[in-house]
Amino acid sequence: MAERSDTEEVKLLGMWASPFSRRIEVALTLKGVPYEFSEQDITNKSSLLLQLNPVYKMIPVLVHNGKPISESLVILEYIDDTWRNNPILPQDPCERATARFLAKLIDQQICVAAMKVVGKVGEERDAAVEATRDLLMFLEKELVGKDFFGGRSLGFVDIVATLVAFWLMRTEDLLGVKVVPVELFPEIHRWVKNLLGNDVIKKCIPPKDEHLAYIRARMDKLNLKSA
Numbered sequence: 001m002a003e004r005s006d007t008e009e010v011k012l013l014g015m016w017a018s019p020f021s022r023r024i025e026v027a028l029t030l031k032g033v034p035y036e037f038s039e040q041d042i043t044n045k046s047s048l049l050l051q052l053n054p055v056y057k058m059i060p061v062l063v064h065n066g067k068p069i070s071e072s073l074v075i076l077e078y079i080d081d082t083w084r085n086n087p088i089l090p091q092d093p094c095e096r097a098t099a100r101f102l103a104k105l106i107d108q109q110i111c112v113a114a115m116k117v118v119g120k121v122g123e124e125r126d127a128a129v130e131a132t133r134d135l136l137m138f139l140e141k142e143l144v145g146k147d148f149f150g151g152r153s154l155g156f157v158d159i160v161a162t163l164v165a166f167w168l169m170r171t172e173d174l175l176g177v178k179v180v181p182v183e184l185f186p187e188i189h190r191w192v193k194n195l196l197g198n199d200v201i202k203k204c205i206p207p208k209d210e211h212l213a214y215i216r217a218r219m220d221k222l223n224l225k226s227a
């Protein structure tokens with residue numbers, strides 16, 4: 001359980017199917033921080049969201065005792081700094097820097113390449129699959145000899161990389177393209193199994209069937225080809 005007083009107000013503006021919002025749920029659950037969840041409609045943004053995140057106008061936003069914090073990676077660090085139990089970032093400065101580096105790689109490179117896999121068709125999609133795989137290979141190498149990116153337990157990079165495990169790898173079924181085939185990425189597949197055996201993750205990831213239906217509906221709306 002978190003060390004700070006339970007009388008403090010912790011509210012998360014999020015969206016059930018968002019990988020960024022789910023990251024925050026994982027971190028709060030891991031720390032044992034009770035919070036109120038406010039489901040947001042990102043197609044019709046509430047005045048509260050616009051007021052709390054006027055720069056990006058995006059979820060997730062964490063509101064702690066009235067103070068808003070935006071951007072999932074920033075929020076994760078805030079949570080780790082505020083509730084010190086069950087640390088998610090490593091203590092060693094070099095390991096901390098590496099964890100931040102990998103988190104940026106996931107959000108700024110892998111996520112962008114994976115979005116192209118979803119958004120393109122034909123040869124452009126094939127090229128995007130190759131680009132995504134090249135980047136994922138860095139994560140594959142990081143996992144050798146480890147249960148989680150964080151070592152023996154779930155950490156910052158694991159939480160960030162749930163985007164790969166539960167969004168990219170679920171979307172594969174809809175695309176009919178294996179972006180992360182087990183033959184090329186045995187370590188990532190072993191890691192996904194470890195994640196699925198973790199109680200916090202089990203509690204915090206969206207239910208598969210509803211999630212796939214949501215992703216399929218979004219792809220159909222954007223006229224993207226689902227299998």
Ligand SMILES: N[C@@H](CCC(=O)N[C@@H](CS)C(=O)NCC(=O)O)C(=O)O
Nearest residue numbers: 018019020042058059060071072073
């Ligand atoms: N860099 C942001 C990304 C968050 C994000 O993409 N949120 C999406 C939902 S999954 C959103 O709010 N989209 C609304 C919009 O783009 O207008 C983070 O890490 O928090």
